[in-house]
Amino acid sequence: MTDKLLRVEELYTRFDTDRGTVHAVDGASFTVDRGEIVGVLGESGSGKSVTARSICRLEEPGKIGNGTIMFDGTDLTTASKSTLRQIRGNEISMVFQDPTETLNPVFPVGEQIAEAVRIHEANSRQRLLDFLGVPLFRDQSAWADARDRAVELMDQMDIPNPESRLSAFPHEFSGGLRQRAVLAIALASDPKLLIADEPTTALDTTTQADILQRLRSLRDERDVGILLISHDLGVVAQTCDRVVVLYGGQVMEAGPVNEVLTAPEHPYTRMLLECSVRNSTPGERVQSVSGTPSDPIGSYEACPFADRCRHATTACRERYIPTTELDSEHRLACLEAPLPADDASAHRQDALTPDGGKQDDST
Ligand SMILES: Nc1ncnc2c1ncn2[C@@H]1O[C@H](COP(=O)(O)OP(=O)(O)OP(=O)(O)O)[C@@H](O)[C@H]1O
Numbered sequence: 001m002t003d004k005l006l007r008v009e010e011l012y013t014r015f016d017t018d019r020g021t022v023h024a025v026d027g028a029s030f031t032v033d034r035g036e037i038v039g040v041l042g043e044s045g046s047g048k049s050v051t052a053r054s055i056c057r058l059e060e061p062g063k064i065g066n067g068t069i070m071f072d073g074t075d076l077t078t079a080s081k082s083t084l085r086q087i088r089g090n091e092i093s094m095v096f097q098d099p100t101e102t103l104n105p106v107f108p109v110g111e112q113i114a115e116a117v118r119i120h121e122a123n124s125r126q127r128l129l130d131f132l133g134v135p136l137f138r139d140q141s142a143w144a145d146a147r148d149r150a151v152e153l154m155d156q157m158d159i160p161n162p163e164s165r166l167s168a169f170p171h172e173f174s175g176g177l178r179q180r181a182v183l184a185i186a187l188a189s190d191p192k193l194l195i196a197d198e199p200t201t202a203l204d205t206t207t208q209a210d211i212l213q214r215l216r217s218l219r220d221e222r223d224v225g226i227l228l229i230s231h232d233l234g235v236v237a238q239t240c241d242r243v244v245v246l247y248g249g250q251v252m253e254a255g256p257v258n259e260v261l262t263a264p265e266h267p268y269t270r271m272l273l274e275c276s277v278r279n280s281t282p283g284e285r286v287q288s289v290s291g292t293p294s295d296p297i298g299s300y301e302a303c304p305f306a307d308r309c310r311h312a313t314t315a316c317r318e319r320y321i322p323t324t325e326l327d328s329e330h331r332l333a334c335l336e337a338p339l340p341a342d343d344a345s346a347h348r349q350d351a352l353t354p355d356g357g358k359q360d361d362s363t
């Protein structure tokens with residue numbers, strides 16, 4: 001059996017704050033393989049971004065307390081700073097929701113992409129030269145090559161007229177084009193793993209669909225493994241092969257998208273699905289998920305979802321919930337599963353948002 005590209009096992013990341021310790025990631029385990037897109041789905045505050053940052057070892061001021069992050073044979077939790085630097089920006093690239101986290105407003109976009117190409121090439125050349133004991137010298141043609149490669153990358157990301165856009169500045173790009181440029185930078189190093197944290201959240205639906213399509217072609221054409229962080233069930237359903245449903249920093253349910261999102265077994269996944277269906281009904285008032293995520297202060301020696309779940313029993317609040325495997329791919333952490341199949345509404349109706357209780361359901 002070949003090992004997975006990324007294997008996160010029992011990961012704990014916490015923040016020590018004035019209010020106490022925030023257990024942002026609380027024992028999460030999942031994998032991402034080459035050529036697959038794995039979604040991390042959950043409401044705001046469920047620990048998605050901290051999980052993503054922890055994998056890149058950018059968790060500060062958080063601290064990884066326990067767990068392993070095996071990436072292509074290296075445990076990133078114990079790797080040296082220089083190994084991490086080497087892996088980040090070469091083998092692992094990250095894309096954030098906000099392109100301004102990546103793009104510098106005072107340099108032309110094309111130059112920034114070319115720079116990413118050059119850094120990557122200098123890195124691989126430097127490794128060879130280090131090995132041979134020869135110092136790196138700059139050759140003139142390197143820049144021209146990097147520019148050519150930048151044009152190519154922009155073209156691959158469907159940025160129209162890349163040649164003429166090379167010298168344009170970020171503010172001259174639309175939001176969608178900026179995010180494409182960020183993807184081009186992320187791909188300049190030919191990464192094995194791409195971590196994308198809500199990459200399309202700020203974009204309109206058409207642009208969003210285009211970018212998600214780009215991610216799928218990266219998976220298919222370059223065999224890249226992709227971890228796609230999203231709070232949007234539709235995005236995950238459209239794009240991912242497998243999904244990890246996160247709540248309170250714990251994996252509630254994980255498995256193939258077509259199983260988990262069509263026949264969810266965990267009350268939390270069912271609730272997400274139900275809210276998503278409701279929110280997309282035309283004319284109906286958009287309603288947020290009932291209840292609010294519990295305060296992640298204090299580690300969960302219980303199910304983090306128990307207070308919002310109408311199936312919860314005393315046992316759910318008293319002990320750590322073990323993970324059960326429905327089959328080799330599909331697993332969940334719920335003491336009450338299997339739930340009745342026709343029980344569409346898994347969450348407590350009385351836990352609705354303040355004005356939600358006054359809703360008239362008779363229409
Ligand atoms: N620097 C920090 N200091 C203290 N707590 C933090 C810090 N960063 C994140 N947290 C906490 O960790 C928990 C998980 O946050 P995270 O950003 O991972 O959520 P998320 O699932 O990405 O949410 P969103 O969808 O809003 O981006 C939250 O309770 C958050 O308040």
Ligand code: NI
Pocket residue numbers: 048049050197
């Ligand atoms: Ni986030």
